[in-house]
Amino acid sequence: xxxxxxxxxxxxxxxxxxxxxxxxxxxxxxxxxxxxxxxxxxxxxxxxxxxxxxxxxxxxxxxxxxxxxxxxxxxxxxxxxxxxxxxxxxxxxxxxxxxxxxxxxxxxxxxxxxxxxxxxxxxxxxxxxxxxxxxxxxxxxxxxxxxxxxxxxxxxxxxxxxxxxxxxxxxxxxxxxxxxxxxxxxxxxxxxxxxxxxxxxxxxxxxxxxxxxxxxxxxxxxxxxxxxxxxxxxxxxxxxxxxxxxxxxxxxxxxxxxxxxxxxxxxxxxxxxxxxxxxxxxxxxxxxxxxxxxxxxxxxxxxxxxxxxxxxxxxxxx
Amino acid sequence: xxxxxxxxxxxxxxxxxxxxxxxxxxxxxxxxxxxxxxxxxxxxxxxxxxxxxxxxxxxxxxxxxxxxxxxxxxxxxxxxxxxxxxxxxxxxxxxxxxxxxxxxxxxxxxxxxxxxxxxxxxxxxxxxxxxxxxxxxxxxxxxxxxxxxxxxxxxxxxxxxxxxxxxxxxxxxxxxxxxxxxxxxxxxxxxxxxxxxxxxxxxxxxxxxxxxxxxxxxxxxxxxxxxxxxxxxxxxxxxxxxxxxxxxxxxxxxxxxxxxxxxxxxxxxxxxxxxxxxxxxxxxxxxxxxxxxxxxxxxxxxxxxxxxxxxxxxxxxx
Numbered sequence: 001x002x003x004x005x006x007x008x009x010x011x012x013x014x015x016x017x018x019x020x021x022x023x024x025x026x027x028x029x030x031x032x033x034x035x036x037x038x039x040x041x042x043x044x045x046x047x048x049x050x051x052x053x054x055x056x057x058x059x060x061x062x063x064x065x066x067x068x069x070x071x072x073x074x075x076x077x078x079x080x081x082x083x084x085x086x087x088x089x090x091x092x093x094x095x096x097x098x099x100x101x102x103x104x105x106x107x108x109x110x111x112x113x114x115x116x117x118x119x120x121x122x123x124x125x126x127x128x129x130x131x132x133x134x135x136x137x138x139x140x141x142x143x144x145x146x147x148x149x150x151x152x153x154x155x156x157x158x159x160x161x162x163x164x165x166x167x168x169x170x171x172x173x174x175x176x177x178x179x180x181x182x183x184x185x186x187x188x189x190x191x192x193x194x195x196x197x198x199x200x201x202x203x204x205x206x207x208x209x210x211x212x213x214x215x216x217x218x219x220x221x222x223x224x225x226x227x228x229x230x231x232x233x234x235x236x237x238x239x240x241x242x243x244x245x246x247x248x249x250x251x252x253x254x255x256x257x258x259x260x261x262x263x264x265x266x267x268x269x270x271x272x273x274x275x276x277x278x279x280x281x282x283x284x285x286x287x288x289x290x291x292x293x294x295x296x297x298x299x300x301x302x303x304x305x306x307x308x309x310x311x312x313x314x315x316x317x318x
Numbered sequence: 319x320x321x322x323x324x325x326x327x328x329x330x331x332x333x334x335x336x337x338x339x340x341x342x343x344x345x346x347x348x349x350x351x352x353x354x355x356x357x358x359x360x361x362x363x364x365x366x367x368x369x370x371x372x373x374x375x376x377x378x379x380x381x382x383x384x385x386x387x388x389x390x391x392x393x394x395x396x397x398x399x400x401x402x403x404x405x406x407x408x409x410x411x412x413x414x415x416x417x418x419x420x421x422x423x424x425x426x427x428x429x430x431x432x433x434x435x436x437x438x439x440x441x442x443x444x445x446x447x448x449x450x451x452x453x454x455x456x457x458x459x460x461x462x463x464x465x466x467x468x469x470x471x472x473x474x475x476x477x478x479x480x481x482x483x484x485x486x487x488x489x490x491x492x493x494x495x496x497x498x499x500x501x502x503x504x505x506x507x508x509x510x511x512x513x514x515x516x517x518x519x520x521x522x523x524x525x526x527x528x529x530x531x532x533x534x535x536x537x538x539x540x541x542x543x544x545x546x547x548x549x550x551x552x553x554x555x556x557x558x559x560x561x562x563x564x565x566x567x568x569x570x571x572x573x574x575x576x577x578x579x580x581x582x583x584x585x586x587x588x589x590x591x592x593x594x595x596x597x598x599x600x601x602x603x604x605x606x607x608x609x610x611x612x613x614x615x616x617x618x619x620x621x622x623x624x625x626x627x628x629x630x631x632x633x634x635x636x
């Protein structure tokens with residue numbers, strides 16, 4: 001029997017909402033600009049009214065079981081969004097309880113990377129896996145861990161922040177968190193641009209990247225250049241892959257997952273990233289784990305991972 | 319009501335066995351040299367006969383519920399000891415099934431660091447904690463993780479090997495695992511000696527350590543020197559604490575534990591280690607976790623952690 005939930009994917013720019021069924025089919029939905037309202041209360045009201053309208057116009061009254069939300073710095077335990085640096089509203093935002101009050105449906109919330117992991121478990125390539133990791137390579141680097149068939153929340157709901165593992169002890173790269181050398185300052189859409197800018201400056205080799213204004217250089221430019229055989233761009237991917245490989249090999253020593261899934265914008269680089277990554281991962285992995293850990297792209301990589309993850313949270317939590 | 323199990327702590331040198339009750343009281347027991355037998359079968363027979371005798375002479379017939387074992391490279395899922403570098407028998411050793419057959423009691427087995435974590439949960443300072451880590455600082459560095467009230471085994475039973483997280487990308491320190499730069503090559507009784515030897519060579523400062531034959535220098539010598547204010551020895555502890563602090567801060571980003579317990583020989587250094595460690599840990603910890611994670615010594619540090627851990631496994635697994 002088909003079951004239905006509402007998925008909400010809150011991003012720094014857009015908030016996307018849609019009805020999703022238990023097979024991962026996305027039905028009607030809508031978007032609002034995350035920052036269209038000055039007050040958080042107004043944002044909740046805007047979303048709430050939109051949901052009421054969505055349900056009504058699709059004749060889904062009484063059919064939606066639950067609302068699942070993926071949000072930056074979302075805390076599953078509290079249902080709050082806590083100190084999200086990319087949102088205009090500061091402090092602790094009781095998203096779940098406020099929307100619940102407005103709509104009268106149960107609301108569960110977690111952070112976007114955890115939602116991606118639950119999406120992989122419910123709708124993606126991890127259906128049969130008890131222990132796996134999903135790494136989202138976007139503006140930053142997010143991660144969600146399943147251990148023993150459960151999402152790993154930790155004592156405070158904030159487990160799975162491997163983007164903030166410190167991987168370099170020099171003070172070259174400052175992170176949004178205020179510290180230096182976090183993994184995401186190297187391995188993310190923004191990190192790879194920093195690596196490229198460093199290499200452009202220091203490396204005498206010719207490169208198409210040198211013709212791009214440094215303010216405008218994007219991870220996609222680096223990908224395109226690498227795809228065309230640009231030596232510096234390929235070096236940038238090689239460096240990035242090596243750093244990610246060590247970080248993943250280190251993660252394996254903690255949770256020993258059966259698989260690691262990569263998703264997010266930078267993961268769309270495909271073989272350009274995966275080929276060197278696989279070689280380095282195998283090289284750096286402790287022998288005990290060799291041949292046991294699948295390193296692959298998310299099977300939802302070309303789908304709406306955010307929405308599916310949010311919906312999966314609602315289904316997973318029944 | 320008092321309940322009884324038998325704990326077995328298999329070390330590279332000695333195998334220790336004793337009857338333990340559910341309050342952590344250790345009763346009669348015995349030791350055998352782990353390497354006294356050429357064949358693994360003979361070792362099992364020796365232990366088996368010893369257990370039969372132990373039970374008989376204490377009139378515990380029918381009272382022992384289970385046997386718990388902590389072993390190097392012990393795998394809880396299989397009950398095997400798998401490729402333990404410090405044991406003379408190579409390959410896969412089906413310890414649990416062989417002892418079960420010999421004795422007729424159920425045998426559960428895990429690695430020594432996992433046993434230490436279970437010991438902390440059942441008998442120690444983690445009784446009320448769902449999410450915590452135990453780090454054993456001995457010849458190597460072992461770790462056992464509890465998440466959501468369960469020991470973290472991973473898909474293959476080998477989770478919790480943070481001693482083999484790669485913390486340095488230079489090739490200065492080769493690890494017993496064959497790779498370079500593992501945490502335990504810096505943070506362990508052997509790692510700290512290596513750091514001291516490097517410093518002695520490079521640092522012109524006077525140090526009592528310079529009067530000790532480099533082949534004989536031990537972590538206890540470094541501790542004693544640091545305790546007496548020796549500048550180089552204090553630097554060695556400072557470096558070691560800094561490396562451990564970053565590794566622990568990184569671990570927190572994965573599992574978000576409520577507490578981290580240190581135990582093992584090097585942990586007996588007390589304040590000499592803990593004072594700089596606390597400062598660095600606070601410095602390197604992601605803000606999100608600050609003030610939430612207790613860093614402390616195991617409450618079993620002056621007890622027989624190995625035996626208690628093994629016994630705790632038997633109780634925990636009922």
